Amino acid sequence: MxxxxxxxxxxxxxxxxxxxxxxxxxxxxxCLSKYYRFNPKSYKGSKYSKYLNKFYKDRESWNAICPKIEEGRSFESYLKIDGLNTQEEKDVFAINKLNNDFFGIAIHHSGNGGLNTMKKIQNDHINGDNQRADISYHFGVSLSGEVLEGRPIGIKGAHLTKYNTGIIGIVFLADFKHDWWDVDDDMSKEALQSIITLIKALKEQFPNIGTLGGHKEWKNNTDRTCPGEYGLDYIKALRKELKLKSPKETGNG
Structure with a gap:
């Protein structure tokens, strides 16, 4: 064959x-060679980036398919890295540029639709009703503690309604909306430790990030239930632990 x-x-x-x-x-x-992808081993990566690299899984590890880039499917790049040959050149150029763009992180949960893997989410986002170009989130965090690469970090996300510019999207591969009629998930120690490490690693490379919020806390998205009240309690605790502000506090909620 x-x-x-x-x-x-x-x-x-x-x-x-x-x-x-x-x-x-x-x-x-x-197919992603001209787009910048997060590099835990970049020159800006310090203690937390190096630790993250131990359990960081790139797109290839979960058999991601190429984005479906066509009219009507947004895949907007913050920058172009065409002509840059080495990874170091790409890191230096991209990190300096993206640090001026990124100011916040939005946290989601995958919910109760059975979309509990990156592969399932990518398939739903590309082939489902929303017809997106790729998985909408930049990272996924599993309950076992894996951090998985999603949409390239150099590409604007598609995880918030009309408010994606400058905001990195992270999704917990879990259902944190605790309803009596379905099976839900509890936060795991491994997932919590991993998202703290991921956010600290992102802050090492993009220190202008100062806002952290759940999906429903961001402007134009307050009618959403994501990431559930249970999930939101953890996001509030993360803000305190990481010394970040809410979208409302920074005028983005």
Missing amino acids: SENKRIGIASFDSGRGNTMKIIFPKVEED
Whole structure:
């Protein structure tokens, strides 16, 4: 059997002397090469970035497919890294630029729709009703403590309604809206430790970040229930622990 992932075609001998071809979703190769991706090992990464790298999973680890970039699906880049050859060159250029753009972090939960993996969320966001170009969040945090790369950090997120510029999106792969009629999740020690490490690592590289809020705390999004009252209690505790302000305090709520 031969594969050509760049064009999304697999061919094989059917056993009857005929060659059959199957078109499948293109698995990522170099389709993100011109977009900046978060690098825990960058020159700006210090204590927390280095620790994060021990349990950080890139897009390739969860078999992300290439974004579906077409009219009507936003995939807006904060910057261009075309012509930059080494990772160090990309880090120096991108981190300085993005530090001027980023001011906040929005935290979400994946909810009770069964979307408890990055792969499921990406499939829903690309092929579901919202018809997005890619997974909407920049990072995912599992209850086992894994931190998973989502949308490239150099691309504007699609996780808030009309308020994504300058805000990094993180989703807990869990349901923190505790309703009596369905099965919900409790926060795990591993997930809590991982999101603290992730936020501290982001602050190392982008020190202008000063605002942290749940989905429903951001302007234009106050009618949402995400990340549930249970999840919101943890976000309030995270703000206190990390010495960050709420969207309301910074005029963004």
